[in-house]
Amino acid sequence: MIGAAQLLPFSLLGALVGADVVSFPQAMLSRPIVAATLGGALAGNVAAGVLTGAVLEMVAMETLPVGASRYPEWGSASLVGGAIAGWHPVMRPGAINHGVFVGIATAWAGGWSMYALRRLNGVWAERALPAMEAGSRRAVMSLQLRGLTADLFRAAIVTAIALLVWTPINDYALAHWTVGRAAAHSILAAAAAAVAGGAIWRQSHGAAGSKWYLLAGAVLGVVLVIVA
Amino acid sequence: MTASDRAPTTIAPALSWSARIAVFTRMFAVQGSWNYETMLGPGIGFCAEPALRELPGGPDGPAYRDALARETRYFNAHPYLAAVAIGALVRAELEGRPAGQIERFRTAMCGPLGSLGDRLVWAGWLPFCSLVALLAFGLHASPLVIVLLFLGLYNAGHVALRAWGVSTGWRSGLRVAASLGSPLLQRGPQYLARAVLFLAGLALPLAIARVIGRRGLEIPSHDWKIALPLAALFAIVLAALLVRLPARVEGWRAALVVLAVLILISIAR
Structure with a gap:
C-alpha cells in the first residue's frame, strides 16, 4: 500500500504534467517519453521509466490533441505508468508490460476527467457571461485562473487515485507473472510500433512519394538494428 | 474619445x-x-x-x-x-x-488557424520530435539526453511559432490572412510529412529492438534473435490491419486489449 508521503510528490508532478496537456504551458512535458521517464525516476528506476515512456510514446502518436475531440490524457497517466514500471529497483519480468497497461488505462480515464472539466468550464463561463459582456477584467481573470487551478487539481487527483488503485494490483500481477521477458517485451513492442506505424501512415501518406520515404527509412533502420 | x-x-x-x-x-x-x-x-x-x-x-x-x-x-x-x-x-x-x-x-x-495548426503542429512537428526522441532511445541514448533532446527540439519550434504568430499578427493587423499563405506555412506540413515517414521507418525498428532488449535486460541472444523478427512481422501485420480498419477503431484501444489479454494469461497460467 502506497503511503501519503509517497503519494504527494507523484501527485504534485502529476498535476504539472497533466495541466500541460491543455491548460498550461503545452510544452509537451506531458508526452509519455518525458512524463513516464520522470515517473520512473521519482519511483527510483529511471531505466524502467524511459522504457515505458518510449512504448507509450509510440501508442500516443495516434491521438492528436485536436481541440474539441475527446482524447486520452497522456500526461499524468504516463507519470503513473512510469512509476508503476519502476516501482521495484530491479526490473522484474512483466514490469514494463504492466506499466504500459496502467499508462493506457489511466490515460483513458484521464480523458474522461478532462471532458468533465471542460463541461464544468462551460458552466463557469456561462455564469460569468453577463460580467464578461460588461467587460469585467475580474470575470475574465477569475474564469481563466479557476480553469487552470481546476485542471491542476484534476490531474493531481487522477494521479493519486491511479497510484492507489494500481500499486497493489501491480504487486500481485508481478508476483504471479509467468510469461518470459523476451515474449512479453516482443508483444509489447510490436503492438506499440503497429499503433505508431498505422497512425503515421494515416496522417502522412498523402505526401508525394510517401511510401518511398518510409521504405528508405525502414531499410536504414533495419541495417542499423543488424549492425548495432 | x-x-x-x-x-x-x-x-x-x-x-x-x-x-x-x-x-x-x-x-x-x-x-x-x-x-x-x-x-x-x-x-x-x-x-x-x-x-x-x-x-x-x-x-x-x-x-x-x-x-x-x-x-x-x-x-x-x-x-x-x-x-x-x-x-x-x-x-x-x-x-x-x-x-x-x-x-x-x-x-x-x-477555420484557417485551426486547420493549419493541426497539420503543422499536431500532425507534423509533434510526431517529428517524438520520432527523433524514439530514434535517440533506439540508439541507446541516456534518459536525460532523450528527454532534453525532445523538449529542446519541440519547444524551439513551439516558442518560435508563438513569437512569429504574435509579431506577424501585430505587424499585419486585420490583413494578416495574407501571411498565412506564405510558402513555408503552406508547404511546411508536406515537408514535415515526408520527414516523419522517413524517421518512422528509421526509428521504429531501432525502438522495437531496444524494447525487446538485446542490451541491459539479460535476454539470451537466441531468444532475442527469434523475438525480433517475429515482433517486426507482428507489428507490420497489425499496422496494416489498423490502417485498413475504419478510423473509429483506435489503435490505443487495441493495444490495451492485447496487453490485458497478455497480463491475464501470464497470471492465470
Whole structure:
C-alpha cells in the first residue's frame, strides 16, 4: 500500500504534467517519453521509466490533441505508468508490460476527467457571461485562473487515485507473472510500433512519394538494428 | 474619445514592452478555461487584456470594457497559432477598428488557424520530435539526453511559432490572412510529412529492438534473435490491419486489449 508521503510528490508532478496537456504551458512535458521517464525516476528506476515512456510514446502518436475531440490524457497517466514500471529497483519480468497497461488505462480515464472539466468550464463561463459582456477584467481573470487551478487539481487527483488503485494490483500481477521477458517485451513492442506505424501512415501518406520515404527509412533502420 | 471615434492607421500604434511581454507570457495559458461553449474565447480575452489597458481611458474606460467583452466571445483555433489572431486583434482594437469588422475577422480566422495548426503542429512537428526522441532511445541514448533532446527540439519550434504568430499578427493587423499563405506555412506540413515517414521507418525498428532488449535486460541472444523478427512481422501485420480498419477503431484501444489479454494469461497460467 502506497503511503501519503509517497503519494504527494507523484501527485504534485502529476498535476504539472497533466495541466500541460491543455491548460498550461503545452510544452509537451506531458508526452509519455518525458512524463513516464520522470515517473520512473521519482519511483527510483529511471531505466524502467524511459522504457515505458518510449512504448507509450509510440501508442500516443495516434491521438492528436485536436481541440474539441475527446482524447486520452497522456500526461499524468504516463507519470503513473512510469512509476508503476519502476516501482521495484530491479526490473522484474512483466514490469514494463504492466506499466504500459496502467499508462493506457489511466490515460483513458484521464480523458474522461478532462471532458468533465471542460463541461464544468462551460458552466463557469456561462455564469460569468453577463460580467464578461460588461467587460469585467475580474470575470475574465477569475474564469481563466479557476480553469487552470481546476485542471491542476484534476490531474493531481487522477494521479493519486491511479497510484492507489494500481500499486497493489501491480504487486500481485508481478508476483504471479509467468510469461518470459523476451515474449512479453516482443508483444509489447510490436503492438506499440503497429499503433505508431498505422497512425503515421494515416496522417502522412498523402505526401508525394510517401511510401518511398518510409521504405528508405525502414531499410536504414533495419541495417542499423543488424549492425548495432 | 470612444473606440469608434478613432480613425484606423497604417502604422502600428504604440504598445509598451511590458504589455507585449505580458501578452506573450499569457499565451501559454490561452486554453486555461477551454470549454465546449465559448472554446478559446475567454483565453483570447485573457491574453489581449494587458494590451487593452492602453486603450484611451485605461482599464476603467468604456473602450477597454467594449474591447474586452468582444475579445472574450466565442473563438476557436489551434492554441499556438491563436497568437496570430491575438496580435492582429490587439492591433485592431488599439487602432479603433469598427466592432463589426473585428467580429467578422474573428469569425473568418477560426477555420484557417485551426486547420493549419493541426497539420503543422499536431500532425507534423509533434510526431517529428517524438520520432527523433524514439530514434535517440533506439540508439541507446541516456534518459536525460532523450528527454532534453525532445523538449529542446519541440519547444524551439513551439516558442518560435508563438513569437512569429504574435509579431506577424501585430505587424499585419486585420490583413494578416495574407501571411498565412506564405510558402513555408503552406508547404511546411508536406515537408514535415515526408520527414516523419522517413524517421518512422528509421526509428521504429531501432525502438522495437531496444524494447525487446538485446542490451541491459539479460535476454539470451537466441531468444532475442527469434523475438525480433517475429515482433517486426507482428507489428507490420497489425499496422496494416489498423490502417485498413475504419478510423473509429483506435489503435490505443487495441493495444490495451492485447496487453490485458497478455497480463491475464501470464497470471492465470
